[in-house]
Amino acid sequence: MEDEVKTESDILFCSLNRLYGNRFDLEMQNKLRAAIDTVAKTVVGLRSVSMAQYGDPSLPFTPFRKED
Amino acid sequence: MAANPVFLSIRSLGDLLRTRKVSPVEITQIFLNRLEEMGPRYNAVVTVTRDLALQQAKQAESEIGSGVYKGPLHGIPYGAKDLLATAGGIPTTWGAACFRNRCFDFDATVIRKLRDSGAILAAKLAMVELAGGMGYRQPNASFTGPGINPWDPTRWSGGSSSGPGSAVSAGLIPYAIGSETWGSILGPANHCGVTGLRPTYGRVSRYGAMTLCWTLDKLGPIGLTADDCGLILQGIAGSDPKDPTTLKRSFSYDSGMAARPFKLGIIRNVADGTSEPMRRNFEAAVLKLKEIATIDEVALSDLPYDEIARTILFAETSSAFEDFIASGETASLTAPEDQYTPYTRMVLSARDYIRALRLREIVNREIDAGMARFDALVGPSRPTCATKLDADFPSALRGAAKDTMGAIGNLSGLPAISVPSGFSAEGVPTGIQFMGRAYEENAIIAAARAYQSLTPWHLRHPPEVLSQVPPG
Numbered sequence: 001m002e003d004e005v006k007t008e009s010d011i012l013f014c015s016l017n018r019l020y021g022n023r024f025d026l027e028m029q030n031k032l033r034a035a036i037d038t039v040a041k042t043v044v045g046l047r048s049v050s051m052a053q054y055g056d057p058s059l060p061f062t063p064f065r066k067e068d
Numbered sequence: 069m070a071a072n073p074v075f076l077s078i079r080s081l082g083d084l085l086r087t088r089k090v091s092p093v094e095i096t097q098i099f100l101n102r103l104e105e106m107g108p109r110y111n112a113v114v115t116v117t118r119d120l121a122l123q124q125a126k127q128a129e130s131e132i133g134s135g136v137y138k139g140p141l142h143g144i145p146y147g148a149k150d151l152l153a154t155a156g157g158i159p160t161t162w163g164a165a166c167f168r169n170r171c172f173d174f175d176a177t178v179i180r181k182l183r184d185s186g187a188i189l190a191a192k193l194a195m196v197e198l199a200g201g202m203g204y205r206q207p208n209a210s211f212t213g214p215g216i217n218p219w220d221p222t223r224w225s226g227g228s229s230s231g232p233g234s235a236v237s238a239g240l241i242p243y244a245i246g247s248e249t250w251g252s253i254l255g256p257a258n259h260c261g262v263t264g265l266r267p268t269y270g271r272v273s274r275y276g277a278m279t280l281c282w283t284l285d286k287l288g289p290i291g292l293t294a295d296d297c298g299l300i301l302q303g304i305a306g307s308d309p310k311d312p313t314t315l316k317r318s319f320s321y322d323s324g325m326a327a328r329p330f331k332l333g334i335i336r337n338v339a340d341g342t343s344e345p346m347r348r349n350f351e352a353a354v355l356k357l358k359e360i361a362t363i364d365e366v367a368l369s370d371l372p373y374d375e376i377a378r379t380i381l382f383a384e385t386s387s388a389f390e391d392f393i394a395s396g397e398t399a400s401l402t403a404p405e406d407q408y409t410p411y412t413r414m415v416l417s418a419r420d421y422i423r424a425l426r427l428r429e430i431v432n433r434e435i436d437a438g439m440a441r442f443d444a445l446v447g448p449s450r451p452t453c454a455t456k457l458d459a460d461f462p463s464a465l466r467g468a469a470k471d472t473m474g475a476i477g478n479l480s481g482l483p484a485i486s487v488p489s490g491f492s493a494e495g496v497p498t499g500i501q502f503m504g505r506a507y508e509e510n511a512i513i514a515a516a517r518a519y520q521s522l523t524p525w526h527l528r529h530p531p532e533v534l535s536q537v538p539p540g
Contacts, residue, residue: 016411024408032408035405038412043417045372046372057425
């Protein structure tokens with residue numbers, strides 16, 4: 001069956017369904033659908049902020065030397 | 069025995085032990101008995117470590133008796149949330165049925181540091197399965213059952229440090245070590261009417277603790293008073309080569325710090341959406357705080373704090389538990405929603421995670437600048453007080469309303485302490501939090517200590533429990 005893809009939430013759900021869909025019955029798939037909407041809404045909020053192109057992430061990277 | 073140790077502060081207990089007015093073995097026996105007899109009533113305990121505790125108590129008794137006193141935690145029993153690794157055949161379950169028999173062959177750094185301080189490990193305490201990171205939406209999310217609140221057994225103790233909160237509240241143990249990724253120390257402290265301290269990220273080594281989110285996880289104390297939490301934090305803080313995120317800055321608890329008048333801030337509309345008792349008691353607490361502080365309103369930038377924190381939480385959790393989720397083992401978890409929700413985090417994009425980390429840097433700088441003129445920001449500890457055991461909550465992270473201080477504080481790794489601020493009409497505790505700039509635990513503890521010196525709430529204990537306290 002072809003999944004109907006309209007929104008980002010649909011895309012995420014299709015991706016999830018193709019990876020793990022065989023683990024879920026119809027009732028659980030419906031719950032998954034609702035849960036993935038939460039993830040989709042979260043990233044929409046995240047992307048609503050414009051940032052400078054050069055803004056670093058808050059994740060320090062340090063080149064490694066064992067003796068340091 | 070000269071005094072009843074139940075509901076005594078760490079400082080008081082320590083004084084009694086140091087001056088040999090009470091014996092470590094005697095008080096350990098009392099707390100072991102309470103853990104065994106009353107622990108099941110609250111689903112608070114996973115494992116009582118009786119043999120180890122008595123062995124450590126005898127050692128403490130011998131040391132103190134020969135004049136070797138190691139400090140304020142020496143000879144005092146404590147409980148550890150069951151996500152801290154313990155050697156010696158003591159299981160570390162992470163609250164999940166599939167790990168109920170799993171043992172590690174090493175101690176977490178926190179366990180080791182407390183042992184070196186002469187503290188006595190009396191119990192591994194219950195928690196929400198996998199520290200709540202799988203998306204639970206109701207209290208029954210642990211193989212030990214829902215955490216039951218000592219103030220009202222029809223209500224939840226909070227999570228994910230459910231056992232530490234209820235065990236301290238019920239006087240089963242003088243203090244406990246919990247963990248917070250988002251709300252897991254302040255929540256149970258709020259719900260159970262005790263004091264919980266979330267240290268600055270990196271202040272306490274996470275080595276040997278279950279990883280939920282590398283950049284959000286913190287370990288901290290739950291006790292009866294702010295002063296207790298300061299004493300405990302001093303015992304567990306410090307850099308650790310086994311946890312490279314630990315801070316090089318040392319921490320020394322300053323119990324004499326009195327910066328009166330304190331400079332406190334309140335985020336504009338911080339109590340909006342909180343339940344009526346939380347808001348009412350917060351307003352009363354602010355009036356009380358005006359006796360010792362100047363209080364100004366703070367306006368925050370319009371940033372999606374909640375979404376940034378959640379994206380980081382989702383992404384790091386899905387990575388930390390990738391093998392667990394991919395293997396299908398979530399099907400063994402207690403809460404039905406914990407069985408499927410983790411899958412939804414597996415499809416979050418790297419681009420969104422990095423965006424969240426870039427926004428986090430902006431938040432870190434803005435919040436630090438906004439907080440620079442304050443000793444602490446204050447707000448309700450949680451949006452609600454303890455909810456009914458059979459009630460779903462919209463989000464495990466925030467109850468029924470936005471938890472802006474929780475999102476910002478955990479996102480930026482800031483310390484916060486929750487202390488009791490009163491009760492609802494039904495007799496359930498409420499809490500107020502003091503959140504400080506990074507590394508300013510002493511400032512928030514001092515403010516919380518000053519508040520506790522003006523209020524009686526931390527001296528109240530659950531009526532059902534008080535009837536079972538032995539006479540002092």
